[in-house]
Amino acid sequence: MKILIEDIENAPESMLDVDFCEIIDDLGNGKEVRGKLEVKSNGATIEVKGHINTTMKLVCDRCLSEFDYDVDADIDEVFVKENVFDYSKHEIELKNDNFVVELNGETEIDITDLVYQSVIINIPTKKICRHGCEGTIPVLSEEEKIDPRLEVFKRLTDKIKEER
Numbered sequence: 107m108k109i110l111i112e113d114i115e116n117a118p119e120s121m122l123d124v125d126f127c128e129i130i131d132d133l134g135n136g137k138e139v140r141g142k143l144e145v146k147s148n149g150a151t152i153e154v155k156g157h158i159n160t161t162m163k164l165v166c167d168r169c170l171s172e173f174d175y176d177v178d179a180d181i182d183e184v185f186v187k188e189n190v191f192d193y194s195k196h197e198i199e200l201k202n203d204n205f206v207v208e209l210n211g212e213t214e215i216d217i218t219d220l221v222y223q224s225v226i227i228n229i230p231t232k233k234i235c236r237h238g239c240e241g242t243i244p245v246l247s248e249e250e251k252i253d254p255r256l257e258v259f260k261r262l263t264d265k266i267k268e269e270r
Contacts, residue, residue, distance in 0.1 A: 108214045109145060111152065111187070120147040126158065130222050135162050139221055143181060152185040158221055164233045168241030179228040185215055 107128060114122055124143040129136065141158030159178045166173060 107217045109217055110214050111147070112213065114145055114147045114152060114215075121145065124156075124217065126156075126217060126221060128218060128221075130218060130225070132222055133160070133162065133225060135160065137161050139225060141181075141221065143217065145215070145217075150187055152187070152215065154181060154183045154185070154215070154217070154220060156181050158224060160225060162225070162229060164229070164235075166235035166239060166241075167233050168239045169235060170242060171235055173235040175229070175233070177225050177228050179224045181220065181224050183220060 107124075107126065109122065109124070114120060122145045124145055126141040126143055127138055129138055133139070137160055139158055139160040141156055143154055143156030143158075146153045146155075157178070157180050159176065162175045162177055163172055164175045165171070
């Protein structure tokens with residue numbers, strides 16, 4: 107979904123409310139990403155704020171099983187219409203979690219790409235299917251359990267057990 111900057115500026119109060127509901131193929135989950143976004147033009151900048159959610163299929167890093175992960179993300183991004191490095195024209199105050207993207211003469215904003223980035227950023231780096239997941243526990247046969255280099259110690263412990 108792309109929004110023309112002209113449409114934002116011509117809207118009442120230079121603000122558009124966008125209901126987002128799309129399947130983003132690059133996410134690979136085949137599920138809709140839903141959200142409500144507010145797109146507002148402030149002269150030199152365009153602010154996009156809102157909330158999105160979707161469900162992702164992830165693979166647990168411990169047990170390698172597939173599980174559903176709910177992504178709930180807030181979006182707060184600033185698009186700058188002019189060159190950021192031209193400080194003489196405008197000052198832009200950034201908040202803690204703001205991202206700034208230069209439009210460099212672009213006439214539209216790609217909302218789908220913004221939502222895609224927000225979903226990806228909110229996927230945890232350590233993907234665990236459930237609290238307390240112990241991961242895969244290998245089942246070893248008796249022959250595999252003893253390291254041949256440590257066979258001497260096994261015989262020694264067996265001998266001590268026999269003597270008791």
